[in-house]
Amino acid sequence: xxxxxxxxxxxxxxYLCEDYELRITQRCLEQDLxxxxxxxxxxxxxxxxxxxxxxxRRQTPVxxxxxxxxxxxxxxxxxAYGDRHRGATWHDEDNKxxxxxxxxxxxxxxxxxxxxxxxxxxxxxxxxxTEEDYRALFLDRDARFAEVVELECDSLLADAQATxxxxxxxxxxxxxxxxxxxxxxxxxxxxxxxxxxxxxxQEYMAILFAAFFGPSLEDINDAHEIAGRALGNNxxxxxxxx
Amino acid sequence: MSVVVRIPEDLxxxxxxxAALQGRQSTDVLRDAWAQYLxxxxxxxxxxxxQAAELLRNGDTQGLAELASSSVDARAAGAAEAARS
Numbered sequence: 001x002x003x004x005x006x007x008x009x010x011x012x013x014x015y016l017c018e019d020y021e022l023r024i025t026q027r028c029l030e031q032d033l034x035x036x037x038x039x040x041x042x043x044x045x046x047x048x049x050x051x052x053x054x055x056x057r058r059q060t061p062v063x064x065x066x067x068x069x070x071x072x073x074x075x076x077x078x079x080a081y082g083d084r085h086r087g088a089t090w091h092d093e094d095n096k097x098x099x100x101x102x103x104x105x106x107x108x109x110x111x112x113x114x115x116x117x118x119x120x121x122x123x124x125x126x127x128x129x130t131e132e133d134y135r136a137l138f139l140d141r142d143a144r145f146a147e148v149v150e151l152e153c154d155s156l157l158a159d160a161q162a163t164x165x166x167x168x169x170x171x172x173x174x175x176x177x178x179x180x181x182x183x184x185x186x187x188x189x190x191x192x193x194x195x196x197x198x199x200x201x202q203e204y205m206a207i208l209f210a211a212f213f214g215p216s217l218e219d220i221n222d223a224h225e226i227a228g229r230a231l232g233n234n235x236x237x238x239x240x241x242x
Numbered sequence: 243m244s245v246v247v248r249i250p251e252d253l254x255x256x257x258x259x260x261a262a263l264q265g266r267q268s269t270d271v272l273r274d275a276w277a278q279y280l281x282x283x284x285x286x287x288x289x290x291x292x293q294a295a296e297l298l299r300n301g302d303t304q305g306l307a308e309l310a311s312s313s314v315d316a317r318a319a320g321a322a323e324a325a326r327s
Contacts, residue, residue: 072326095321128325135318139311146306150298197276201317202283203310206290207298215295217288222277233269236276 006174008058010041012140016174017058020096024050025133027126032103038136049103052081053089057098061091067115070122076101078115086114092129096199097137101127145173145204153211156180157242161189167227175199178208179235181227182242192226192239200236213240 006016014021024044026037035044044050056063056079063077067088070076079087079100086106090099102121106114121127129137152172159168160180169179177196182189193212195205213220223237224230231237261268280287290309297305 074325092325094324125326129322131318131322134321134325135314138314138317138321142310142314143307146303146310149306150301197272201310201313202287203290203294203312205280206287207294207306207310209291210294210298215292217284217291231273233272236273 006144010045011144013038013041013136014097014140015041015054015058017098020061020091020098021137022053022057022098022100023129023133023137024053024100025102025129026136027121027130028100028102048081048085049079049087049100052079052085053087053098053100057089061089061098063089067118067122070119070127071125072122072128074128076118076127088118088127090128095134095137099129099133101129141173141175142203145175145207148173149207150211153208157182157191157212160191165227167194167229172208176204176208179226180212189242190239191242192223192237194223194226194231194235194237196232197234197236209238213238213242 007018009016014023022041024033024041029035029037029039029044033044033047033049045054063079065078067076067078074090076088076090079089081087084105084107086104087100088102090101091097092099102118104114104117118127149172152170156168156170156178157180160166160182164182164184167179167181169177171177176199179194181192183192184190191212193208195208209217209220220238220240223239226237257268257271261271264271290312293309294306297309
């Protein structure tokens, strides 16, 4: 499922791909690219290594060569643009993000300045994303979620009401997988909501509940199946009148 | 439909051990953990739900974003720590 139709576009500090986002760490932006860390992603799009990041990593998170060994044991791939431009990228699967961790100009393959520099950053724990990097990532995601949640939930609910007993699914804000099914009894409609726990926060859950069921938690009950199927391993189920 | 759950390996191992001790499936242990979490935080969830409903009624996207981000510092700290584990 795409990021709510937002694919191959830059939003905030991210470039959105089908299954993950591309981001640049704040240290890399400030120290390696000489750019303000709070600029939107689009402002860096002309830089050679960012062109390579978009062109290569939006297709696949892996590459043929690694920056190794590293102290944290992460698999960090080399990213190249032409003869001189070298980067280091890490696929942060837990957070569905590929980070450009570092960039340097490189004089000669395997003996230039880039890779010793990347390892030096790793040695002083300056390579991986920091708390501030994650804070910026989550703030961007939360803003995207807030922008679309009402529209997407309304649309999903309308689809489910048009096809009672059939589960309708979406990924709200490109982040959170949910399914909704409606059961109709004379005069009443009950909605069942399945929410994937991957990426779920208590606040997202509260917003989803409000969008589907209204303001009272007392009106929402647990559900163990939706539209005749058992919930998946990573799903929570809820039901309530709408 | 079966959905593959992706959780950190160390947590997965702990869940498997707990499930084995209890003679249950890992998925049931995880779901119970979520249910217990939600029950323990029911007051917070109810307050957030009321706030979210009002923000939606008013079309307050900025307010919704702020609500969504109210735990951002803790999430960021956890993610940074996990990246280094």
